[in-house]
Amino acid sequence: MNQSPDPDIQLPLRMQRSAVFGIAGCSGSGKTTLARELATHFNATLFPLDFYYCDLAHLTLDERKQVNYDHPDSVENELLTRHVSELAQGHSIDRPIYDFAAHTRVLGQTEHITPGAVVIVEGIFALHYPELRALYDFSIYVDCPEELCFTRRLARDVAERGRSPESVKIQYEATAKPGARMFVMPSRKHASLTVDATGSLDWSVEQVLQQLQTNGLLAVLRP
Numbered sequence: 736m737n738q739s740p741d742p743d744i745q746l747p748l749r750m751q752r753s754a755v756f757g758i759a760g761c762s763g764s765g766k767t768t769l770a771r772e773l774a775t776h777f778n779a780t781l782f783p784l785d786f787y788y789c790d791l792a793h794l795t796l797d798e799r800k801q802v803n804y805d806h807p808d809s810v811e812n813e814l815l816t817r818h819v820s821e822l823a824q825g826h827s828i829d830r831p832i833y834d835f836a837a838h839t840r841v842l843g844q845t846e847h848i849t850p851g852a853v854v855i856v857e858g859i860f861a862l863h864y865p866e867l868r869a870l871y872d873f874s875i876y877v878d879c880p881e882e883l884c885f886t887r888r889l890a891r892d893v894a895e896r897g898r899s900p901e902s903v904k905i906q907y908e909a910t911a912k913p914g915a916r917m918f919v920m921p922s923r924k925h926a927s928l929t930v931d932a933t934g935s936l937d938w939s940v941e942q943v944l945q946q947l948q949t950n951g952l953l954a955v956l957r958p
Contacts, residue, residue, distance in 0.1 A: 753780075753850045754956060755823050755870050759861035759922055760877030761915040762805070763887035765932040769877055769939055770857035776940065777853040777956055780822065784858025786833045787815040790840040799838035805906075805914030807860050816866045822850040823870055836897035853956060859915070862922035873952060875943060876923040879932035881912065 756773070760766035767783070774781040789811045791799045802809060818828045829845035861867070862874055885907055892898040898906075923929060928946045930939040947953040 753823050753825060754853045754872045754952065755819065756853060756855045757861040757868065757871040757874040758855060758857040758877065759859060759863070759874070759919065759926070760932070761879060761881070761884045761919050762859055762911055763884035763889075763891065764877045764879035765887070765936075766857050766859075766861075766875075766877040768936060769875070769930070769943075770855050772936060772940055773943060774853075774855050777855075778851055779853035779855050780848060780851045782819065782822070782830075782848070782854055782856045784810060784815060784856065784861055785835075786831055787811050788833055788838075788840075790831070792839045792842065796837065802838065803910045803914070804838075805859070805910040805918075807863050807918055810860055812864050812866070816864065816870070818848075819854065819856055819867060819870050822848065822854045825850060835895075859919050860922075862925045863918055868925055873947060873950065874925065874927045876926035876929045877932050877939075878923070878929055881915075883933070884915075885912075 756779075758766050758770045758773075770781055770783075773779065787810050788804060789809060791802060794802075814831075818830065821828050827847060827849045830848050832841040832844045832846055833839075834841050856867070856871075862876060868874070888907060888911065889900060889903050892903045893900055927950070928943060930942050932939075944953060947956065
C-alpha cells in the first residue's frame with residue numbers, strides 16, 4: 736500500500752494489518768542503527784534485506800567472491816517481496832539465514848518470523864524495487880557522506896562478516912561505491928523522509944516521529 740497523508744484513509748487500515756516501513760541508504764550510512772532504534776520504539780519486527788541475497792551454493796567459493804553483491808540482481812527480490820507482503824497481512828514466514836563469510840545461505844535452516852504491529856524493512860535496496868515500495872506505509876532514506884560510509888563498512892565487514900580489510904577496500908572501490916551511485920542514491924527520491932546521518936540518532940528519530948504525526952500514523956503506532 737502506498738503512503739498517503741490522509742489519516743482518514745490510514746487509520747482504519749492500521750487496525751487490519753501491520754504497518755510497513757522501508758529504510759534505505761548506502762552501506763555504512765547508519766540505516767541499520769536507525770532501524771533498530773525505531774524497532775525498539777515501536778516494538779516492531781526488524782526485517783533486514785541482507786538475508787535475501789540469492790543462494791549461490793551451486794558456485795564455488797571463489798566464484799561466489801566474484802559476484803557483485805552491490806547490484807539489485809544479487810537479491811532474490813520475488814521471495815523478499817512475498818515475505819514482506821505476508822508479514823504485512825499478519826502471517827508468519829520462515830526467513831532464510833545467510834552466511835556472509837561463505838556468500839551463501841545456510842542449508843536447511845530458516846528463522847521463523849512473526850510480524851508485530853510494525854514491520855521495518857531495511858537495506859541498501861529497500862527503496863529500489865517498485866514491488867517492495869508498493870507495500871510501504873512510510874519510508875526513510877538515510878543520507879551519509881561516502882567517506883563515512885566506507886569507514887563504517889570497513890569496521891563492520893571485518894568485525895561481523897569475516898572479511899579482511901584489503902578485501903573490503905577492493906570490493907568498495909570495485910562495486911560498492913559504483914553500485915551506491917547507480918542504484919542506492921537515486922532511490923532517495925522515493926522516500927517519505929530523508930534524514931542526515933551526520934546528525935544525532937535522537938534527532939533522526941524525532942524527525943521520523945514528527946513526519947509520522949504529520950501523516951496521521953503516529954497516533955495508531957504508539958507502543
